[in-house]
Every structure is written in structure tokens, then in C-alpha cells.
Amino acid sequence: MLAVPDPGRARRVRAGGVDVTLELVTLGATPTTSFDGVLAPAQPEALHAAERLGREKLAGRRVWNVNSTAQGGGVAEMLRPLLGYARGVGVDARWAVIEGEPAFFAVTKRLHNRLHGMVGDGGPLGEAERAIYERALARNGEELAELVAPGDIVMLHDPQTAGLIPRLRECGAKVVWRCHVGLDVPNELAREAWWFLEPYVLRAEAYVFSRAAFVWDELDPARRAIIAPSIDVFAPKNRELATHRVQQILAATGLRAGRGEPGWRPVKLLEDQPLTRDDRVVLQVSRWDSLKDPVGVIQGFAEHVAGRSDAHLVYAGPDVTAVADDPEGATVHAHACELWRRLPPAARARVHLALLPMADATENALIVNALQRSADVVVQKSLAEGFGLTVAEAMWKRRAVVASRIGGIQDQVEHGVSGLLLDDPRALDAFGAAVLELLDDPQRAHALGEAAHERVRDRYLGTHSLLDYLALFERLL
Ligand code: UDP
Secondary structure: OOOOOOOOOOOEEEEEEEEEEEEEEEOOOOOOHHHHHOOOOOOHHHHHHHHHHHHHOOOOOOOOOEEEOOOOOOHHHEEEEEEEHHHHOOEEEEEEEEEEEHHHHHHHHHHHHHHHOOOOOOOOOOOHHHHHHHHHHHHHHHHHHHHOOOOOOEEEEEEHOOHHHHHHHOOOEEEEOOOOOOOOOOOOHHHHHHHHHHHHHOOOOOOEEEHHHHOOOOOOOHHEEEEOOEEEOOOOOOOOOHHHHHHHHHOOOOOEEOOOOOOOOOOOEEEOOOOOOOOOOEEEEEEOOHHOHHHHHHHHHHHOOOOHOOEEEEEEEEEEOOOOOOHHHHHHHHHHHHHHHOOOHHHHOOOEEEOOOOOOHHHHHHHHEEEEEEEEHHEOOOOOOOHHHHHHHHHHOOEEEEEEEOOOOOHHOOOOOOOOEOOOOOOOOHHHHHHHHHHOHHHHHHHHHHHHHHHHHHHHEEEHHHHHHHHHHHHHH
């Protein structure tokens, strides 16, 4: 029985009387009634009715989720609260994590990159890689087969688990593949990954993508489902923070001048002068990845915003100098620092590059939360994006956003209603103009922020994903 109310731990499973590699994540159960105060007036009733129906339909079945990590990464972060809510409404949701050797993960990383349309390590995806992939999954598949009963539902997440589909169908389970990766216009690299994965994916009873544009050409339209990602509004990243608490966190970490409570790890800052409490801020929070375009954000702000407003730019990302496993991030950060040093002094004084401490996930999340809540405008000037969780996070916090019209961002933001979209993310003058438009008209920014909050409330909360999945399961049964 996995109903141990300890959301943080994972344990090994015994199958066939022996210890095996599969890991079962212990999950809590969270009542969805906590959403009653968050949702629009008619929504809670509809939610609880759907839950009752789902519980009836799923009685006696387990809903297995299988992925390759219990910690870190957007998928794990989204799964934990979602499965908590599923269990909270009485669905027997479970989570198993597969294991593999480095060679297996080298292949799956390659698949992941190609699905994003990127070359990654440039290595092949041929028969040798298929053998590595299938060998690792065969072992995991046998262990799962010991646990999965006929009639169970199995949700397999991402390329790492697609190869399990045939074996789990043999168990008599309903097997669904959930792809969290995609790109607006697929290229040859993406097709290489499709080709590799299709022999498995085509055998699934349903496939779930985050957007219609991400669905692969060869897949059966009747079996596809579109489920958007969601944010957990009760997590440290998104939960309400009173203004004084926001100020305290920013002061404690050095992001703004002032005295904060002790005990917080400092943010590493590249800046001329610390921000004061009253400075207006344009913010982008992103990994140090060239697709998030830190150089374009800094240049666009320096050339088109700094001279025409009093606002400062804060570009915040994870501390890449503290972790050795992100050499690409370190390089992108170094480029951003170089650009900062070359800026004309007046512009440079307005640009702040921040490395957020990563040692404690809750601390990091609270800092992101405080940064987002204190920003006057939040930008996400990405050049490519799957969904763009940072956009939903900022919108939930009633921020006015300026973001690229790409990937899931264009689903989230309705231009001119719940934020501003940039048709060409590389056009720095248009980026600057959009940011200035909001800085110059705080009332408009406020209105866009209010609409943004409602947009997220109506579409991107965990309860929406829960209902979408329940509807899919009903369809399958
Ligand atoms: N994030 C964070 N700390 C950072 C930078 C980013 O917690 O220093 C979070 C951010 O709040 C968001 C996620 O990482 O929840 C990034 O997801 P998104 O979909 O925006 O982009 P991805 O990084 O997956 O491409």
C-alpha cells in the first residue's frame, strides 16, 4: 500500500520476491477542496462532480505513472502535486521511476533533444541505440509487469518510457503515452526521433501532447488527446506571499537593498548598485540557455528601454557556477556577463544579472516567487519554447507579461487582453516598445495582469489537468 503521506521519499520495490531497480515514489493525498477558494464561482461544483464520476469509473483500477526521475525537472514537479490531487479524490494513483545505465540515458537525451528539433550530441539513432534502449526497458518492463494488473491504466511519460508500451499492453493494461516535448514546426531532427519511437508509440491506446501542433504526423487522430501543462498554485513557487514577505526575501538574498531575515543563501549578482525597494523592474527568469535569449533580452533592454524609462532589468537564472553538470549554462551565462561589461555605463547601471542559489529547492522557489511578484513587467523573450511555465507563473501572480508568440506561450497569452505577444522574438525594437508600453501605462499593465490571473485560473491549474486526465480515462474505459 502506497498511501504513505510522505511526499518526499521514494522506495525500492520487490517484485517476484527480489529487490529490483524500479523505484516507487510515495505520494500524499491532497484534497481538491483547497481550490474552492481559488476557482471562479461555478467551477468547484463542476470539479467535484467530475471527480465523483472519475472515482466511480476508476474504482478497482490503479493509475500508474512511469517516468525516469522523481526529483528535478518539470515533469516530476508537475506529477507530484497532480498525483496528490488524484489520490485526494480517491483515485489509486501510483508513481514508478525506471532505472537505466548511462548509455540508456545518453540515447534518451538524444531523443529528447531531437524532439525539440535540436541536434544535441549529434550521435546516431540507429539499430545499436535501439538495442541499448530496448535492453534497459526490457528489465524495467518485467518489473512493472509484476505490479500492473489487467484493467489498470498506465501513463508513460516522455521518450524514456515509450519502449515499455508493448510489454505493458501484454499485461492487459490501458497504456497511454504522454509526450511533454514538442516544437511548433517539426524538422528532420524531430522526425528522426519520431521514427525511432513510433514502433512503440503507435501501439499505445492514447497519446497525450501539450499542444495540437506538437502531435506527430503518423499518429492516429482518434487516439490523441491534448492536455496543457499546469502550475501548482499552493507550491512555494506560486503560493501567495504578502508584500512585506516579498521585500524580506529580496532583501535577505541581496536582490534589493535593505535588511532581511538571516538564514537565506545570497543570490550572486553582477550589478553596479543594488536595487532599492522602490526601483521598477522588468524581469526574466530562465535557465541560462541560448533559446531563452538572455543576450537579446539584455541588448533589447539596454538599447530600447533603459534610455526611455527609469526601470531596471533583472535577468535571473539558476547558479550555474555551483553545479558542474551544466557546462552549456555556464557558457551562456559567461556570454551574458561579457555583454554586461561592454554595455555603456548608463545602461549597465540598469541591468542586474542574478544567479539564484540551487542548494534548497524550496528556497529557490520562494526567491523566484518573490522576484515575480515584485516585477512591474515580466518578459519571456524565448526563441523556442514548449509551454513556458514561467509565463503561467507570472500570469498567476497578476503580472503584465511580454512574451514571444511561440509554442505554448501563444495559448496562454491572448495578445492585448492577458499580456502582449511578440510576433518576431528577435526584433529588439519591438520588444523594447512593448515593454515601454506597459511601463508607461501602469493602469493598462494592471488590467492585463488581472486578466492574466483569470486566464491561468480558468485553464492552467492542476485541477484542469486532473479533469482532462479523468476525461481521457473515461474515454479509454
Ligand atoms: N526556474 C527556477 N529557478 C531558476 C530558473 C527557472 O525555479 O533559476 C523554474 C521556473 O520558475 C519554471 C521552470 O524553472 O518553473 C522553467 O520551466 P519553463 O517551462 O519556463 O522552461 P524550461 O526550463 O522547461 O525550458
